[in-house]
Amino acid sequence: MRKSVTCLLTGAASAAVLAAMPAWASEDAAPASTVAAATPAADAETPAEPGTANDDIVVTGRTTRSVTQVTGVEIQKILPGVSPLKAIQTLPGVTFLTADPWGNNEQNISLFVHGFSASQLGYTLDGVPLGDQTYGNYNGLSPQRAIISENVGRVTLASGSGDLGTASTSNLGGTIDTFSSDPKAKMGATIDQTIGSYSTFRTFVRVDSGTFGNGNSLYLSGVRQDARAWDFNGKQGGYQANGKFVHEDSTGKLTIYGAYSDKTEPNEDATVINISKGETPDKVPYTRPFFYPDFAGMQTYLSSGAYKAAVDNYRNYYSDAQRTDYLGYIKYDWNVSDKIVWSNQAYYHHNDGVGVVAGPIDVAGLPGLFAKYFPTLTAAQLSTQFGGSGLATRTTEYRIDREGLLSTLQVELGNHQIELGGWYEHQSSSAFRRWYALDVKNPSSPYTRPLDLAAPQITQYGSEVRVDEIQTHLQDSWKILPNLTVIAGFKSTFQRAKQAVPVQPIPGSFTGSTALPVGKLNTDMAFLPQVGALWEVSGSEQIFVNAQQNIRQFQTSAASGLSPFALGSQQVFDDFKATVKPETSWTYEIGARTRRSFQFGPITGFEGQISYYHVDFSNRLLAISPTTVITSIASGAAILQNVGGVKTDGIDIAGTLRFGEHFSIYNALSFNHSRFQDNYRVGIAQTLVPTAGKNVPGSPDMLNKTVVSANYGIFDVQLVGDYLGKRYATFTNDLSVPGYFTLAGRIGASIPLSNGAFVKRIGVSLNVTNITDKKGASTLSIAQPTNTYNAFPLAPRQVFGTVNVGF
Numbered sequence: 186m187r188k189s190v191t192c193l194l195t196g197a198a199s200a201a202v203l204a205a206m207p208a209w210a211s212e213d214a215a216p217a218s219t220v221a222a223a224t225p226a227a228d229a230e231t232p233a234e235p236g237t238a239n240d241d242i243v244v245t246g247r248t249t250r251s252v253t254q255v256t257g258v259e260i261q262k263i264l265p266g267v268s269p270l271k272a273i274q275t276l277p278g279v280t281f282l283t284a285d286p287w288g289n290n291e292q293n294i295s296l297f298v299h300g301f302s303a304s305q306l307g308y309t310l311d312g313v314p315l316g317d318q319t320y321g322n323y324n325g326l327s328p329q330r331a332i333i334s335e336n337v338g339r340v341t342l343a344s345g346s347g348d349l350g351t352a353s354t355s356n357l358g359g360t361i362d363t364f365s366s367d368p369k370a371k372m373g374a375t376i377d378q379t380i381g382s383y384s385t386f387r388t389f390v391r392v393d394s395g396t397f398g399n400g401n402s403l404y405l406s407g408v409r410q411d412a413r414a415w416d417f418n419g420k421q422g423g424y425q426a427n428g429k430f431v432h433e434d435s436t437g438k439l440t441i442y443g444a445y446s447d448k449t450e451p452n453e454d455a456t457v458i459n460i461s462k463g464e465t466p467d468k469v470p471y472t473r474p475f476f477y478p479d480f481a482g483m484q485t486y487l488s489s490g491a492y493k494a495a496v497d498n499y500r501n502y503y504s505d506a507q508r509t510d511y512l513g514y515i516k517y518d519w520n521v522s523d524k525i526v527w528s529n530q531a532y533y534h535h536n537d538g539v540g541v542v543a544g545p546i547d548v549a550g551l552p553g554l555f556a557k558y559f560p561t562l563t564a565a566q567l568s569t570q571f572g573g574s575g576l577a578t579r580t581t582e583y584r585i586d587r588e589g590l591l592s593t594l595q596v597e598l599g600n601h602q603i604e605l606g607g608w609y610e611h612q613s614s615s616a617f618r619r620w621y622a623l624d625v626k627n628p629s630s631p632y633t634r635p636l637d638l639a640a641p642q643i644t645q646y647g648s649e650v651r652v653d654e655i656q657t658h659l660q661d662s663w664k665i666l667p668n669l670t671v672i673a674g675f676k677s678t679f680q681r682a683k684q685a686v687p688v689q690p691i692p693g694s695f696t697g698s699t700a701l702p703v704g705k706l707n708t709d710m711a712f713l714p715q716v717g718a719l720w721e722v723s724g725s726e727q728i729f730v731n732a733q734q735n736i737r738q739f740q741t742s743a744a745s746g747l748s749p750f751a752l753g754s755q756q757v758f759d760d761f762k763a764t765v766k767p768e769t770s771w772t773y774e775i776g777a778r779t780r781r782s783f784q785f786g787p788i789t790g791f792e793g794q795i796s797y798y799h800v801d802f803s804n805r806l807l808a809i810s811p812t813t814v815i816t817s818i819a820s821g822a823a824i825l826q827n828v829g830g831v832k833t834d835g836i837d838i839a840g841t842l843r844f845g846e847h848f849s850i851y852n853a854l855s856f857n858h859s860r861f862q863d864n865y866r867v868g869i870a871q872t873l874v875p876t877a878g879k880n881v882p883g884s885p886d887m888l889n890k891t892v893v894s895a896n897y898g899i900f901d902v903q904l905v906g907d908y909l910g911k912r913y914a915t916f917t918n919d920l921s922v923p924g925y926f927t928l929a930g931r932i933g934a935s936i937p938l939s940n941g942a943f944v945k946r947i948g949v950s951l952n953v954t955n956i957t958d959k960k961g962a963s964t965l966s967i968a969q970p971t972n973t974y975n976a977f978p979l980a981p982r983q984v985f986g987t988v989n990v991g992f
Contacts, residue, residue, distance in 0.1 A: 829863025
C-alpha cells in the first residue's frame with residue numbers, strides 16, 4: 186500500500202531540523218535500524234509522542250508539494266502550552282503574530298502564509314475540519330481549543346496546496362493539519378506545572394492506560410491555565426480535557442477522540458494611527474489597556490472627558506471572548522486487504538460563546554445607533570437607561586452545531602495508487618448582537634455572561650444560518666518509473682447555505698443598511714484539478730513540481746468575516762448573488778530536497794529544501810463601505826465585491842547544518858512578492874483607490890528564522906530568532922511599519938532516575954519570550970484604503986519555568 190517511509194531522527198539536532206526537514210525520506214537516507222516502511226494503518230499520520238526520551242522528528246514520504254512540520258516535542262520546547270498555530274512560526278513562509286506569548290488570543294491573531302491570510306487557509310485536527318479561523322467563528326474552532334497543546338503529536342504545513350481530500354472550504358493558500366498523539370504503549374502518568382510572568386499558573390495532567398486487552402489503549406488528560414494579561418488586569422485561561430481511545434489489530438484501527446474546552450481570552454484594543462489627524466506611532470499610546478476591575482478609575486476617566494480627548498484611542502472598561510466547545514470523532518481505518526484501505530470518520534462539534542466589550546456610550550458612532558432605539562431620550566436619560574455608569578456592554582452571542590462524515594478509499598493497482606473520497610458536513614449556527622446596561626451601583630464582570638444577569642436593552646439583530654458542505658475528490662498516484670511518480674486528480678465542492686433573521690435591525694442602525702438578507706446562496710465548483718510529479722534523483726535528493734486550483738467558498742455569518750449574509754439589504758444580497766464570484770487561486774510549485782550525512786570539518790550533515798512558488802489569485806473579495814467608515818463597535822453595512830486579482834511570486838530556502846550529535850543550526854529565508862493587479866472604487870462618488878501594483882498589506886516581503894540548538898548530558902539549550910520584514914499598513918502602501926527581530930530561548934534538563942523508582946523521569950525548563958523586550962507593531966488591522974491603520978502591541982519579555990514529572 187503506501188510506501189512512504191517513516192524516519193526517526195533523534196538527538197540534539199532535532200530542534201533545528203524540525204522546519205527544514207523535507208516531507209520525504211528514502212531508505213538510503215538513514216541507517217537501516219532507524220527506518221521502517223509504514224503499514225497503511227500506521228503510516229505517516231502516526232505522530233511522534235510528546236514527552237518521549239528521544240526528540241523524534243517524523244518525516245513522511247512521497248509528496249509533490251512543499252510540506253514541513255513540527256513535532257509535539259519541539260512544540261513544547263517553544264513554550265509549554267503553546268498554540269499549534271504559533272508553533273509553526275519557525276517554518277519557512279509563515280508569519281504568526283498575536284498579543285500573548287502562547288498564541289491563544291484569537292481576537293488579534295495575524296497569520297500569513299505566502300501572502301494568504303488566516304481565513305484563506307485550511308485547518309484540520311486528525312482530519313476533522315476546524316473551519317476558517319475567523320474571529321467569532323461560525324464554522325469551526327481554533328486548534329488550541331480543539332486539543333490541549335501537550336497532546337499534539339505534530340503540526341504539518343502544506344504552504345502551497347493542501348491535499349485534495351482536506352476537509353476545508355477555505356484552503357486557497359494551503360493547509361495546517363494538527364494531529365493528536367496516540368495513547369502510549371506503557372501505563373503511566375505525566376504532570377506538568379508551569380509558573381511565570383503575570384501570575385501564570387498552568388497545570389497539565391495526563392494518564393495513559395498502556396496497552397490492555399487485545400490491542401486497546403487510551404489516555405485521559407486535563408489542563409487548567411490561569412494568567413493575567415500583560416498590560417491590564419484581564420484573566421486568561423480556563424479548563425480543557427481530552428480523551429483518546431485506540432483499538433488496533435490486523436483488521437484495522439478504531440479511534441475515538443473527545444475534547445472539552447471552556448476558555449476565556451481577554452481581548453486587546455488596537456492603537457489607531459490616523460495620519461490625517463496628525464497621529465504617528467510615537468504620538469499615540471502603545472497600548473490601550475482596559476480599566477477593569479478599577480471601576481472608580483473608569484468613572485473618573487469618563488467624568489474628566491479624557492476619553493474624548495483621546496479621540497479614537499479612548500479606553501474601554503473591559504472586553505473578552507468566552508468560548509465553550511465540545512468536539513468528538515470516531516474513526517475506523519479498515520484494512521480490507523493488503524491493497525485496499527477504507528477509512529470512515531464521523532464527528533460532532535458544539536460551541537457556544539460570547540464576545541463582550543464594555544465602553545462609553547457616546548463614542549464610535551454609538552449615539553446614532555442608540556437614537557434609533559431610544560429616539561426620545563436625552564443624553565442624560567440614555568445614560569440612566571444603561572445603568573447610570575456612562576457605559577454599555579455589547580455582546581455578540583454565538584452558537585455552532587456541526588456534524589459530518591469523511592470517507593476515503595485507497596486502492597493499490599499495480600503501479601497506481603487510487604484514492605477516492607468524500608466529505609459531508611451540516612452546520613447550524615446563530616449570532617445575536619445585544620446591548621446591556623452596566624449598573625453604576627453593581628458593575629458587571631467580563632467573566633459572567635450578561636444574558637445570565639439581566640435582559641438586554643437592545644437586541645440589535647439575530648441571525649440563524651444553515652449550511653451543507655459537500656466535497657469529493659479522486660486522485661491517481663502513478664509510478665511511471667522506479668524513480669518517477671506522477672500524481673493527478675481533482676476535487677469538487679458544493680455549498681448550500683441559507684439564512685433566517687428572527688431579529689432584524691432597525692433600518693439605519695447599521696450604517697447604510699435596511700435589513701439583513703434572508704434566503705439561499707448556493708455555490709458549486711465541480712472541477713478543481715491538481716497535477717504534480719516527484720523525481721527521486723538519488724537516494725538523497727528529490728525534485729518536485731505541483732500545480733493546483735483551489736477555492737474559498739463564501740463565508741456564511743452575519744457577524745464576522747466577508748460574508749454576504751452580513752450585507753445591509755435584500756437588494757444588495759440579490760445583486761451579490763448575481764454578480765460576485767468566490768475567490769479562487771492557481772498555485773504552482775517547484776522545488777528540491779536533500780538530506781546528506783558527510784564529514785566536512787565539524788559539519789556532519791545537512792538537510793534542506795528550496796522551493797519557488799507562483800500564485801494567480803482571482804476574484805479577491807473586499808468589503809467596501811458605501812458611505813462612511815465602519816467602526817469596530819457600532820459595526821456597519823458594506824458592499825461586498827470582487828476587486829480584481831493578486832499575483833504572488835516567492836521562494837523559501839530552509840536548511841539545517843549538523844555539527845555532530847550535540848549542536849545544530851537551522852535557518853529559513855523567505856521572500857514573498859504579493860501584488861494587487863487592479864484598482865477599485867469606493868463610495869457614492871466612486872472614488873478610485875489606486876491599488877494596482879501595490880503590496881498586499883500586513884504580509885512582509887521578507888522573513889528569516891533561525892533556530893540554534895545544543896545539548897550535552899542532561900542539558901539542552903535552544904535559541905529562536907525571528908526577523909519580520911517591513912509591512913505595508915494600507916492598501917495603497919502609503920503607510921508602513923518597519924521590520925524587527927525578536928529572540929526567544931529555552932534551557933532545559935532531563936534528570937535520569939533509577940528504573941525501579943516510582944517517579945520515572947523529571948524534567949525542568951526555563952523559557953524566555955521576547956528576550957530583548959522589543960517593542961513594535963504586532964498584528965495590523967487594515968481599516969481604510971489610506972491614511973489610517975490599527976496596530977496591536979508586541980507582548981513584552983516574559984519568563985516561564987516548567988517542571989515535568991513522569992510516573
